[in-house]
Amino acid sequence: MNFDFSDDQKLLKEQVRKFLADKCPTKVVRRVLDGNETHADDVWKGLVDLGVPGIGIPEEYGGSGLSPLEVCVVAEEIGRAAAPVPFDTSVVLATEALKLAGSDAQKKKFLTDLASGQAIGTLAIAEGPQPPKPRNIRTLFGGGRLNGKKVPVTDGEAATFAIVLANTGGAGDRALSLVLVDLKQTAVAKKRVETIDPARKHAELTFKDTSAELLGGEGEGWRLLERLYDAAAVYFAFAQVGGAEAAMWMARDYALQRQAFGRAIGSYQAIKHKLADCYVKLELARSNAYYGAMMLTEGGADLAVAAAAARIAATEAYDFAAKENIQTHGGIGFTWEADTQFHYRRSRLMALSIGGPMAWKDKLVTRLEQKNAA
């Protein structure tokens, strides 16, 4: 039985943790939240120097060619710090999409730039209200030109390229394709949109005859997206576990310090049991996330089920820890000056950005039905 990370992986995790504790304390999260910068570029550059963007990228494209397990331990630390950097977008979604569906030429160009930190990628799926699905994607791609509007796009301003879900004219879910688009060209209009998590900037991207190219086969977009989301669900789960753990300890530290009715509030069972429940959900999430990581690394047949379970458990753990952290703090926890807001905001962003728990629960049961039938 070897259901744990290796010593080397734990060392990497510790290294990233120390770096973020030093360079990305909560005041940096607050700086981005309150300010105009698209992301904490100082932190991001430091992560690039550590080789973080290239961890999971094959050596032939300038990365270190490590396994998903190494990306997972880094994700947990990014989540713990609620770091305002394009990790989920660029290191997870864009990188994985290229690894999954990129042609040799696309990989050579984009993965190499991602690994070196010259490029930041993102994924552009949603088009305003309504969860995206094959029948409501209106962005069109044909003849090498992209037309339409995507909103919200995480890191839409910071990103140098985007992978866009677009309609290419087929029937049903074959109508959709993934499209690679350079965001540095003038035929892309970027407008910042306000969201519940201003520590991660979001944009509306408008494409007008914008030059673009297919990523993966025409009509394969919806299926590729589902596979991409399975991998992303595992990495997101680690980030959520890290965030949940941070929120839990923040609540615990405050509960030890805050006095009410003559004693620390952490001595009351109402608080103790709530925080014990945070721990219970956290460990369920961690265990499910580990299995997701194992399946992702092995390319195991159980990935579809494991990824969904990790996603559901981690979303629940992070949501719960983030909201009960505010509750444990009482009034001060509801103020702008308190650090509690960072995880509350991030937990909701992460819960929604690759499909919410309701959709993943439905997906999980569908996959269990398929597994049982097989």
Next chain:
Amino acid sequence: MDFNDTAEEAAFRKEVRTWLEANATRKSDDKQSFRARNDDPELLKKAKEWQDKKAKAGYARITWPKEFGGRGASPILQVIYQQEEANYLVPLGFFDIGLGMCIPTMMAYAKPEQLARYVKPALHGQEVWCQLFSEPAAGSDVAGIRTKAERVGDSWVINGQKVWTSGAHYCDYGIVITRTDPNVPKHAGLTMFFLDMKTPGVEVRPIKQISGGANFNEVFFTDVRIPDSQRLGKVGEGWKAALTTLMNERLAVGLPSGGLDIDELMELARDTDLEDGPAIRNQQVRGRIAEWYVQQQGLKLTRYRTLTALSKGQTPGPESSIIKIVAAPKMQDMGAFAMELMGHAGIMKEDVPHAAGFQAQWIGGAGFRIAGGTDEILRNIVAERVLGLPADIRVDKDVPFNKLTRT
């Protein structure tokens, strides 16, 4: 990451399989269980025979030192044995308390000649042990017990009542915690003994549970006289001895195995016709199935994390402390939900597929949430030992036991 055995583990597993194959019957499917109700005398007889066979082959207590009939081996090998044994139709559950809690306490406190007398018959299933701790007025707060032991010459005379004593009706020996000094605060006035359950004055009355079974008992002590040589630990240090026992209890409590789970719930949901079609297509039903699946997997995988630490010879982290907190309410809630899917017929004990199984979970879950540490006590333990939150303020901490106000 992998779930594979090390070379040593694999070799041991192979050896165990060979032995089990030669000595027991393989289950036809993994839902079969021999555990059933342990108030069945026939089952006890078979369990004793199986225990003796195991002990002779050196599988009864793999982690115990060789001098006591164990192998002095790592806990991971004990787990491997149990994993393999679970595939066979053998009667289990009668010796867990004795070998998991009572005998380890004896090993910590009894004299060598007593260990020479009692360990082997317990290991071989010839003598069964029970743990006499809880009382009507002392459950979670077990240090509040009132059963009295008074010194008379070289003996002690015990009077009082114990309750929830699993297996007392078929047990031969027990360890008992008593109050020997009511003039000091509650934890300081306790002393532990062991005794023969056939000592005059010991009376066992089975308690019928809401499940209909009668696995545990009330035990009354009326002028029960035992020699001082049966004392375990010093006079007034019974709490320390009790902690030894309870620490072993935490190691002994594992995941309930067998029983209905997600597969049966999904089967039921497929077969149930709701207003808008099969229940399995209903989003509320799907949501609940997904949540319980995530819990079930989470528990199994959390256990694997603990086993990983054992396999590497490390001390496991605190993660296994979540297991009963999750497993017990899940059992109760999932049972209730499955019954709801059956509609009004979910209350019927016969002629409804899976009804009996899910009813057993709904009933059993109510007990499981209390046994071996309530949901609430376990949350206190997580909060205090894992998160480092303060212990409850104990208003009775410094008050002599006989000065406590009881309402």
